[in-house]
Amino acid sequence: MDGLNATAWVQSSVEYRASALQAWRSARLSLPRALKDKKWTAALEQTGKFTKLPPAIIVDIDETVLDNSPGQARFLLEGNGRYDPGTWMKWTAEKRARAVPGSAEFLSEAAAKGVTVFYVTNRSAQEGPDTRDNLKAQSFPWKDQAAGDIGDVLLLSGEKPDWTSDKGTRRAIVARYYRILLLGGDDLNDFFPARLAPAERAAKAAAYEKWWGERWIILPNPMYGSWEDSLLGFDRKLTPAEVQARKLKALRRE
Ligand SMILES: [Mg+2]
Numbered sequence: 001m002d003g004l005n006a007t008a009w010v011q012s013s014v015e016y017r018a019s020a021l022q023a024w025r026s027a028r029l030s031l032p033r034a035l036k037d038k039k040w041t042a043a044l045e046q047t048g049k050f051t052k053l054p055p056a057i058i059v060d061i062d063e064t065v066l067d068n069s070p071g072q073a074r075f076l077l078e079g080n081g082r083y084d085p086g087t088w089m090k091w092t093a094e095k096r097a098r099a100v101p102g103s104a105e106f107l108s109e110a111a112a113k114g115v116t117v118f119y120v121t122n123r124s125a126q127e128g129p130d131t132r133d134n135l136k137a138q139s140f141p142w143k144d145q146a147a148g149d150i151g152d153v154l155l156l157s158g159e160k161p162d163w164t165s166d167k168g169t170r171r172a173i174v175a176r177y178y179r180i181l182l183l184g185g186d187d188l189n190d191f192f193p194a195r196l197a198p199a200e201r202a203a204k205a206a207a208y209e210k211w212w213g214e215r216w217i218i219l220p221n222p223m224y225g226s227w228e229d230s231l232l233g234f235d236r237k238l239t240p241a242e243v244q245a246r247k248l249k250a251l252r253r254e
Helices: 002-012 014-036 069-078 085-093 103-112 125-137 168-177 198-206 226-231 240-250
Strands: 055-059 116-124 154-157 179-185 216-218
Touching (some): 002 069, 014 055, 014 103, 014 179, 014 216, 055 103, 069 085, 116 168, 125 154, 154 168, 226 240
Parallel strands (some): 055 179, 116 154
16 A cells, blocks of 8 residues: 555655755745746746746646645545545645645745746646635635736646646646746656656656756655656556556566
């Protein structure tokens, strides 16, 4: 049960809390330079002329700004530890997720400096109103109306036909109207399309190593993520025993 160790770490360790605080502190230190340098962008989707566009930050929601470890705990306590859609939807509908340490403070500070904060999440359109209420209750900045045809600042998966779980199209629409200063996420897909085999992910990320902690702010999430799907060949039908076997096989012994 890998999930037990991971969830216990997130919920009880000072090490998790410190890692999250460190990530958002990096964002805070980077923000003045990002605001000042009009050629600065954090989004690979940002093309064309963008030096005069107003500033924005894009963050993911789950395990980036909202801590869903209680949802993970339910998977462990009420099921076999694996993701269960019904249990998840019930958790998000309760609107009880707490802010990841340091996230609400930093994003509020950025908003006070005129930066628009966008939430690009793979939560479904159905979960939108509860997600908005949860964000507001945790003191995250909010706007009902962003520029152009974006709508509000919460961009959910499937909200528009081309807003697929690949977040690139949503980063692109924000980049049409805003200069994107920072990306915040816990998953490689929060930074660039990463539905790739492990070696390909590593190769693509290697070109942007200097961006971590500067343009790309990453949060620790040992509980789940596309890294695991990648390791398992994107096969969600594997049995727990097969998952275990594949992970053991992938271990490096040198
Ligand atoms: Mg996430």
